Amino acid sequence: SRVPVAIVGAGPAGLMLSHLLARVGIESINIDIRSRKEIEETHRAGILEQGSVDMLLDGVSDRVLRDGHRHDGIELGFGGEGHRINFRELVGASAYLYPQTDVFIDLADARERDGGDVRFSVTDVSVDDLLGSPVMRFTDADGVAHEVRADYLVGADGSRSICRQAVPEAERTQYFHEYPFAWFGILAEAPPSSPELIYSRSDDGFALISQRTETIQRMYFQCDPKANVDDYSDDRIWDELSKRVEPNGFTLKTGPVVQKTVLPFRSFVQTPMRYGNMLLAGDAAHTVPPTGAKGLNLALADVKVLAEELEIAIKGKDLSALDRYTERALDRVWKAQHFSYWMTSMLHTHENATVFDNRRQLGELAMVTGSEHGRRYLAEAYTGWPIARKD
Numbered sequence: 001s002r003v004p005v006a007i008v009g010a011g012p013a014g015l016m017l018s019h020l021l022a023r024v025g026i027e028s029i030n031i032d033i034r035s036r037k038e039i040e041e042t043h044r045a046g047i048l049e050q051g052s053v054d055m056l057l058d059g060v061s062d063r064v065l066r067d068g069h070r071h072d073g074i075e076l077g078f079g080g081e082g083h084r085i086n087f088r089e090l091v092g093a094s095a096y097l098y099p100q101t102d103v104f105i106d107l108a109d110a111r112e113r114d115g116g117d118v119r120f121s122v123t124d125v126s127v128d129d130l131l132g133s134p135v136m137r138f139t140d141a142d143g144v145a146h147e148v149r150a151d152y153l154v155g156a157d158g159s160r161s162i163c164r165q166a167v168p169e170a171e172r173t174q175y176f177h178e179y180p181f182a183w184f185g186i187l188a189e190a191p192p193s194s195p196e197l198i199y200s201r202s203d204d205g206f207a208l209i210s211q212r213t214e215t216i217q218r219m220y221f222q223c224d225p226k227a228n229v230d231d232y233s234d235d236r237i238w239d240e241l242s243k244r245v246e247p248n249g250f251t252l253k254t255g256p257v258v259q260k261t262v263l264p265f266r267s268f269v270q271t272p273m274r275y276g277n278m279l280l281a282g283d284a285a286h287t288v289p290p291t292g293a294k295g296l297n298l299a300l301a302d303v304k305v306l307a308e309e310l311e312i313a314i315k316g317k318d319l320s321a322l323d324r325y326t327e328r329a330l331d332r333v334w335k336a337q338h339f340s341y342w343m344t345s346m347l348h349t350h351e352n353a354t355v356f357d358n359r360r361q362l363g364e365l366a367m368v369t370g371s372e373h374g375r376r377y378l379a380e381a382y383t384g385w386p387i388a389r390k391d
């Protein structure tokens, strides 16, 4: 069969892209090796920029207005107290607590409602002929093999992207940064400990107190990348968390830990985000460390730009549109790379840090929170930048 756009991946990036394309009358197909249930049950970040919320409200679902929570600021804990960054006051914007699994559910429901072609649980995925008319091969959940020809193929297939790997080495550049720590993430049955998120730096490391619902909370603490979740009892987890937030004046409401995972931590970009008639979007092209919750927001911003440029390429037969994609998307990608790296380096402690390193870090935090310019710089980045313009 033949379709204008074939999309490998049916996570938030892939599904938002097919949604945006459908709205301008361009047909597409999404495939994913995971089942819908598996994606729904994968816990990811929980914070949306205003721009990401607006994309959901534009024809996907308005559930975010009912089930999401507007957060007008965050608390930065360090040096014995909390320092509030008031987003509303500083930049007239907010962030929204609305977990990625809910974004996914809304998008999957919207594609179904609008008659989108989305195939979950496929196997044997491969892509070919990327310099000409790309082909996407897969076996569907019923065991039937398919070959789809497309004008354009999009790799929105996450951090272990097969599409990214299909780009010859000589045709791409990869940028990496590794960190000497990871995050231990938990879901706990407890009431919220605070009305807003707490990013807390202590000499024992970093902790983030986030939320999910009135009865389920999401929290993270800095850990060794080789940490094993089985070595952490509930008591040890609450001990690690309180040790990092209590010195800054916060108290945790505790309860049974119902889920625990160690999250990988790295920065990665592959450029260009195009190879022939294949385009990469979201985690397939770049990864950020979780501090600041930019990953999902960046993926949605990518496909917003990509949908605009694909529409021009397909309807206007203007191929330079696809070259513009990398340039426009990377503008935001590198800002988010810097922001995520900066938030990480400002709040995490290093095992072999000197006394100087620790005092300097506190100096940086004092400089940012003690100045309106500093607070506004952080608030602007956290709530999200405008999308780079076409011209």
Ligand code: DHB
Binding pocket: 044, 045, 046, 047, 197, 208, 210, 211, 218, 290, 291, 292, 293
């Ligand atoms: C969450 C994760 C983040 O990385 C962050 O910066 C804020 C919130 C979360 O999962 O709730």
